[in-house]
Amino acid sequence: MAFSRRGLLAAAAAAPLLMRVEDALAQGIQPKRGGTLNSIVNPEPPVLHVGVNNQAPTLIVGGKIFQGLLRYDAKLNPMPELAKRWEVSPDGLEYTFHLQENVKFHDGQPMTADDVVFSIMKFHMEVSPRARGVFARIKEGVAVNPTTAKFTLSAPFEPFLLMFDVTVSAIVPKHLFDGQDYRQAPAVSKPIGTGPFRFVEWQRGNFIRLERFADYWKPGQPYLDAIIYRVVPDSQSRRLALESGQVQLTQSNDIEPFDVPQMRARPNLEVRTEGWEYFGPLMWMEFNHRVKPLDDVRVRRALTMAVNRDFIAQRLWFGIGKPATGPFHSATRFYDGTAKSAAFNVEEAKKLLDAAGLKPNGQGVRFAIKHMSLPYGEVFTRLGEFLRQSFRQVGVELQLESVDVGTWAQRTAAWEFDTTINYLYQYGDPTLGVERSYVSTNIKKILFSNVAGYSNPKVDELFTQGRDSADPKVRQTAFSAVQKILVEEAPLLWLLEMSFPSIYDKKLQNVITSGSGIHACFDDVFLA
Amino acid sequence: MKDFWRNFSRNRGAVVGLVVLLAVLILAVLAPVLYPGSPWDMAGMPFAPPGEDGMLLGTDSLGRDVAAGIAHGARVSLLVGAVSTVAALAIGVSLGAIAGYLGGIADDLVMRFTEFFQTIPSFVLAILLVAIFTPSIASIVFAIAVVSWPPVARVVRAEFLSLRSREFVQASEVLGKSRLSIVIGDILPNALSPIVVLSSLMVASAILLESALSFLGLGDPNMMSWGFLIGSGRSVIRMAWWMSVFPGVAIFLTVLSLNLVGEGLSDALNPRLARNRGGKP
Numbered sequence: 001m002a003f004s005r006r007g008l009l010a011a012a013a014a015a016p017l018l019m020r021v022e023d024a025l026a027q028g029i030q031p032k033r034g035g036t037l038n039s040i041v042n043p044e045p046p047v048l049h050v051g052v053n054n055q056a057p058t059l060i061v062g063g064k065i066f067q068g069l070l071r072y073d074a075k076l077n078p079m080p081e082l083a084k085r086w087e088v089s090p091d092g093l094e095y096t097f098h099l100q101e102n103v104k105f106h107d108g109q110p111m112t113a114d115d116v117v118f119s120i121m122k123f124h125m126e127v128s129p130r131a132r133g134v135f136a137r138i139k140e141g142v143a144v145n146p147t148t149a150k151f152t153l154s155a156p157f158e159p160f161l162l163m164f165d166v167t168v169s170a171i172v173p174k175h176l177f178d179g180q181d182y183r184q185a186p187a188v189s190k191p192i193g194t195g196p197f198r199f200v201e202w203q204r205g206n207f208i209r210l211e212r213f214a215d216y217w218k219p220g221q222p223y224l225d226a227i228i229y230r231v232v233p234d235s236q237s238r239r240l241a242l243e244s245g246q247v248q249l250t251q252s253n254d255i256e257p258f259d260v261p262q263m264r265a266r267p268n269l270e271v272r273t274e275g276w277e278y279f280g281p282l283m284w285m286e287f288n289h290r291v292k293p294l295d296d297v298r299v300r301r302a303l304t305m306a307v308n309r310d311f312i313a314q315r316l317w318f319g320i321g322k323p324a325t326g327p328f329h330s331a332t333r334f335y336d337g338t339a340k341s342a343a344f345n346v347e348e349a350k351k352l353l354d355a356a357g358l359k360p361n362g363q364g365v366r367f368a369i370k371h372m373s374l375p376y377g378e379v380f381t382r383l384g385e386f387l388r389q390s391f392r393q394v395g396v397e398l399q400l401e402s403v404d405v406g407t408w409a410q411r412t413a414a415w416e417f418d419t420t421i422n423y424l425y426q427y428g429d430p431t432l433g434v435e436r437s438y439v440s441t442n443i444k445k446i447l448f449s450n451v452a453g454y455s456n457p458k459v460d461e462l463f464t465q466g467r468d469s470a471d472p473k474v475r476q477t478a479f480s481a482v483q484k485i486l487v488e489e490a491p492l493l494w495l496l497e498m499s500f501p502s503i504y505d506k507k508l509q510n511v512i513t514s515g516s517g518i519h520a521c522f523d524d525v526f527l528a
Numbered sequence: 529m530k531d532f533w534r535n536f537s538r539n540r541g542a543v544v545g546l547v548v549l550l551a552v553l554i555l556a557v558l559a560p561v562l563y564p565g566s567p568w569d570m571a572g573m574p575f576a577p578p579g580e581d582g583m584l585l586g587t588d589s590l591g592r593d594v595a596a597g598i599a600h601g602a603r604v605s606l607l608v609g610a611v612s613t614v615a616a617l618a619i620g621v622s623l624g625a626i627a628g629y630l631g632g633i634a635d636d637l638v639m640r641f642t643e644f645f646q647t648i649p650s651f652v653l654a655i656l657l658v659a660i661f662t663p664s665i666a667s668i669v670f671a672i673a674v675v676s677w678p679p680v681a682r683v684v685r686a687e688f689l690s691l692r693s694r695e696f697v698q699a700s701e702v703l704g705k706s707r708l709s710i711v712i713g714d715i716l717p718n719a720l721s722p723i724v725v726l727s728s729l730m731v732a733s734a735i736l737l738e739s740a741l742s743f744l745g746l747g748d749p750n751m752m753s754w755g756f757l758i759g760s761g762r763s764v765i766r767m768a769w770w771m772s773v774f775p776g777v778a779i780f781l782t783v784l785s786l787n788l789v790g791e792g793l794s795d796a797l798n799p800r801l802a803r804n805r806g807g808k809p
Contacts (some may be wrong), residue, residue, distance in 0.1 A: 256763065258589075258763050258764050258767070261767070262766065262767070315574050315589065315590065315591075316589075316590075373749065378745075378760070378763055381745065381749075381760075382589060382590060382760070384749065385568060385590065385749075386570075386590055388568065389566075389568055389569060389570055389590070392566070392568075399750060400749035400750055401662065401749065402662065402663045402745065402746070402749050403662070404659070
């Protein structure tokens with residue numbers, strides 16, 4: 001395929017894209033038109049319209065139909081997508097986005113700044129609670145001209161630029177939604193976006209078919225003719241489909257961690273665990289600070305020392321993910337590698353528990369607490385058993401409770417647990433995804449709030465400082481300080497920086513090229 | 529008693545079964561001596577094959593000794609089998625006795641009640657009960673007892689129906705003995721042999737039920753049982769076959785031996801029936 005002169009100019013700002021194509025050329029692999037990519041989606045999404053639904057399956061399929069203004073590399077630097085460049089005023093209040101030319105929706109209508117303003121100010125404000133939390137800070141959003149949109153904030157908000165990925169704020173067509181109930185509009189069941197693939201057919205329980213959009217704004221792209229997502233509910237069938245070559249790509253939870261080592265051993269398959277940096281999922285053990293003796297910092301530190309996090313990453317998750325070092329995922333901005341939670345050390349842990357006045361009884365038990373296993377499958381059951389044995393070594397008895405998903409969610413939200421396992425996305429920035437688990441203003445009877453009940457005025461203050469400052473240096477100082485306090489106080493027991501394996505046929509090129517990995521629009525993916 | 533042993537040992541399979549069963553019992557009793565400490569302890573490196581790293585039957589995904597798991601699991605599996613059978617017998621024998629001895633409306637009511645339980649698929653009911661009461665050793669025993677008493681009730685009722693019109697029962701009635709003492713003192717001892725045979729088979733099916741529940745992840749999370757061992761090894765069976773195979777063999781041998789012993793008991797307690805069946809020496 002040859003780049004036209006105009007195509008090169010249009011992509012001039014999209015340096016990373018050019019570099020990738022050149023990389024491919026350097027490896028002697030010429031992008032090739034044609035071919036159908038078969039993949040898997042599991043579980044079957046309820047709808048395909050991102051925004052209306054933000055569960056992983058919807059985002060993965062919808063990410064091919066829709067696009068955001070920006071995308072992000074693995075270090076979370078913004079890269080052009082529908083916006084070819086952007087400016088931030090020195091006071092951090094005005095954000096101006098200059099859009100790509102000749103962008104069309106799948107129904108043939110042109111995409112303009114009006115659609116951008118509508119998507120941000122109305123659509124996502126209405127349908128997405130997470131976007132609303134940030135976009136409510138926009139004082140004014142205007143379409144300066146058809147290719148320029150400007151947003152003015154009421155106060156500086158430094159992580160604002162992280163909010164324009166397709167998984168957060170996809171650009172939707174104003175003419176199909178304005179004046180209607182956004183959740184019920186016909187365009188929800190027949191999604192129309194600007195992405196390289198348009199929605200064609202969905203046989204419920206069977207497959208979703210997307211086809212190449214001929215009027216896509218990057219000339220000559222996308223390379224693939226079609227993408228078919230098959231619905232395969234059984235994990236062993238998914239594995240067989242991948243092994244037999246019926247599908248060329250699996251992602252997210254499609255392949256169980258314990259099957260991954262064998263997939264790695266297959267010569268025709270590539271296993272990648274990058275591409276989750278934008279989400280930064282961090283897993284921890286939740287301590288209920290209202291339960292004695294978990295309110296004692298010495299006890300929480302001792303329990304932290306009792307657990308070998310390397311074993312969890314290597315043996316339970318088979319190397320998919322990394323041991324957590326503290327409250328921040330290492331890909332999250334302002335992560336401070338010098339603030340590390342207490343290292344694995346059984347003897348120190350015993351001394352700390354002695355110091356806390358918790359002496360072992362005749363059976364060597366200092367105290368007993370309950371542990372509600374996270375009912376997300378077998379590996380989490382093993383994790384519960386592993387934690388029980390780890391704690392037993394320091395004389396703490398962990399009694400396991402098995403619950404179903406609904407009970408887990410209800411009891412966690414209602415603070416009815418001693419300890420449990422939880423994992424949350426950090427969305428690249430501490431203000432967007434870390435703060436909610438530690439500040440006392442977020443101690444609520446809601447899932448994914450500060451259900452542990454940890455409260456420290458200093459921590460509250462530092463998170464507020466980091467949130468309100470427009471200066472990355474000030475934010476770094478505040479967040480470094482907060483990480484140091486948190487690793488000392490161990491309000492939670494951080495276990496694993498999670499990741500999910502993307503496994504694909506080696507013929508498939510350019511699959512993982514950004515910090516949101518498999519959610520990318522795939523306009524540069526091709527079958528060599 | 530001598531007769532009983534002669535009849536029992538005539539069935540060679542039953543003798544083999546008894547030997548295997550005794551071996552399992554000894555294993556269960558000696559588990560804390562053979563494998564001191566908890567079977568949950570991570571004793572070696574994960575996924576060690578049998579014989580390596582000093583582990584006779586290998587280790588599982590957390591480095592737990594499979595042999596220790598089987599020895600300690602024998603205690604749990606046999607305990608669950610025995611206790612739930614006793615509980616099921618208590619329900620089944622009392623209801624069967626009431627129905628068979630009283631007859632009439634009481635019989636109708638009890639039998640309709642029994643049929644009600646028999647129409648529900650027993651395994652599904654057991655899963656439902658354990659899920660409702662959250663998995664624990666008590667809820668599992670309860671669930672198994674609830675689903676396994678109906679056959680006992682029917683057998684006991686049939687025995688009582690035929691026994692209550694015999695002369696020795698009528699004699700006791702004429703002597704003015706209370707109904708309860710007739711049921712317990714006169715009829716029940718004569719109905720014992722089918723109950724004994726049935727209960728040995730019930731222990732076997734209770735062990736299977738418990739294993740199936742644990743396999744599905746509905747076992748007591750704090751108890752090591754054979755079903756749990758198989759369930760936890762299932763997902764890595766291509767990588768570590770020993771995790772599922774050895775506990776499977778343990779279940780197979782135990783259940784088979786219980787069935788063989790049951791058959792032997794049936795032969796020994798009904799020698800005429802056994803001889804009429806022919807074939808066997």
